[in-house]
Amino acid sequence: MKKEEVPQQGEWTAGCREINYAVDEKGRYSLELSSGWEAKNITLGQAWEQIEEQLHQVLVEVRAGRKSPLAYHMIKNQMDPALLAQYTGLAQWRVRRHLKASVFARLSSEILNRYAALFRIDVATLCRVPEQPDLALTPPES
Amino acid sequence: MVIDFPHRQFAHCESGVTANLLTHHGYPCSEALVFGIGSGLFFGYVPFIKLNFLPLTTFRVAPGGIFKKATRRLGVTIRQQRFRSPVEAEQRVDELLAAGIPVGAQTGVFWLPYFPPAYRFHFNGHNLVVMGKQENDYLISDPIFETVVSCPVPDLRRARFARGALAPKGRIYWIEDMPQEIDLRTAVSAGIAEVCRVMLKTPVPVAGVRGIRFLARRLPQWPDKLGEKKALLQLGHIVRMQEEIGTGGGGFRFIYAAFLQEAAAVLDDERLLDLSQRCTAIGDQWREFALIAARACKGRAGVRDSVVQLAQFLVRCADDEEQLFVDLQAVVREHR
Numbered sequence: 001m002k003k004e005e006v007p008q009q010g011e012w013t014a015g016c017r018e019i020n021y022a023v024d025e026k027g028r029y030s031l032e033l034s035s036g037w038e039a040k041n042i043t044l045g046q047a048w049e050q051i052e053e054q055l056h057q058v059l060v061e062v063r064a065g066r067k068s069p070l071a072y073h074m075i076k077n078q079m080d081p082a083l084l085a086q087y088t089g090l091a092q093w094r095v096r097r098h099l100k101a102s103v104f105a106r107l108s109s110e111i112l113n114r115y116a117a118l119f120r121i122d123v124a125t126l127c128r129v130p131e132q133p134d135l136a137l138t139p140p141e142s
Numbered sequence: 143m144v145i146d147f148p149h150r151q152f153a154h155c156e157s158g159v160t161a162n163l164l165t166h167h168g169y170p171c172s173e174a175l176v177f178g179i180g181s182g183l184f185f186g187y188v189p190f191i192k193l194n195f196l197p198l199t200t201f202r203v204a205p206g207g208i209f210k211k212a213t214r215r216l217g218v219t220i221r222q223q224r225f226r227s228p229v230e231a232e233q234r235v236d237e238l239l240a241a242g243i244p245v246g247a248q249t250g251v252f253w254l255p256y257f258p259p260a261y262r263f264h265f266n267g268h269n270l271v272v273m274g275k276q277e278n279d280y281l282i283s284d285p286i287f288e289t290v291v292s293c294p295v296p297d298l299r300r301a302r303f304a305r306g307a308l309a310p311k312g313r314i315y316w317i318e319d320m321p322q323e324i325d326l327r328t329a330v331s332a333g334i335a336e337v338c339r340v341m342l343k344t345p346v347p348v349a350g351v352r353g354i355r356f357l358a359r360r361l362p363q364w365p366d367k368l369g370e371k372k373a374l375l376q377l378g379h380i381v382r383m384q385e386e387i388g389t390g391g392g393g394f395r396f397i398y399a400a401f402l403q404e405a406a407a408v409l410d411d412e413r414l415l416d417l418s419q420r421c422t423a424i425g426d427q428w429r430e431f432a433l434i435a436a437r438a439c440k441g442r443a444g445v446r447d448s449v450v451q452l453a454q455f456l457v458r459c460a461d462d463e464e465q466l467f468v469d470l471q472a473v474v475r476e477h478r
Binding site for chain 1: 437
């Protein structure tokens, strides 16, 4: 990559810049700042779209009374039952059960607190889901 | 307490941390030199290991390897520690800081509040240097950020005890002693020899040049095997593994090319400059691959056509890298 080709296409970086290695006209390497690149922007956007789509799906199931709000918060935090089990110290089969609305409704406050502390929200927030997926990402600067 | 630490921003976390630590301990050096001596360059496509539910593709060696190898080859004495208890882990860092020793730490990106939100995925191989503590914040030299950042104590605790793949278990490392004399020539040629060996003579078909060819064979099968949507997700994932903040597959090739330029001076061998140029050209190819792949993900081109084209690209990358490392190996043998 040549110095003048270092991309400046910031989108998701929230003002952060990173180092790119580029060559000058004599072919010597130097470290240049880049605010972002199209290829990264697209694939990062793709990854978040995927998560958002999963959140939409799980919202439907939560509203239908099949899945618990925990299922929503798990996906929002990019976790699966295995990771959730590791973080909370609960057995995986228990975590899986807690994803059911009926089981979740009967959980003790001790268990609810454990999940809430992990996600850094209060228990009231843990027990409900928003209208729309609420991923707090930097909005793309267009 | 705050240690007077020479924070410099670099492209990659682990080589940046190592370069900054060495500089602090009186051996000023570049990230590229550390990356080269630590044999950081690699390729691996390991479909049976999943990261964020997608197959692992890596352009660098496993976390920890660069620091370990670079310091060993330079004759630097290091210490490393893992912990079971977060409280103990925190006390140890505070003790070291009090003794004026900056501490390298492995962390999970997901829990680091100073990262842009869109970059916070569950990736546990991120390295940084803890260089001070002020009340309830740690001061951190994170080499992929422009300036020193601060991180609340509880957040760093979480990041150091992140769970899942590559769980850091509070791992910290620091430089204990610097050698009287450094044999840079031997360190540089040892670093080069190992990368050549790993890229060319790997016993497993998922690593090195063979790994690139393996991916090139698998890629065109994805749309039929997984469906178009999943195929594009996996393709996007490769690009993210390649060009994520602070890493970069094309980026790693460029860092290595910069290292070869330094190596040419250290070993006093002009041929390494030509090899550096070829390495730059390979990096450019990887970047083009990333761009075409990303545009395919956006749906600008048909998936099936794209994967065939991309596979051809990969074969070319594999051929060029193979030739590069064969020639590099021949040159470095004369210096050993």
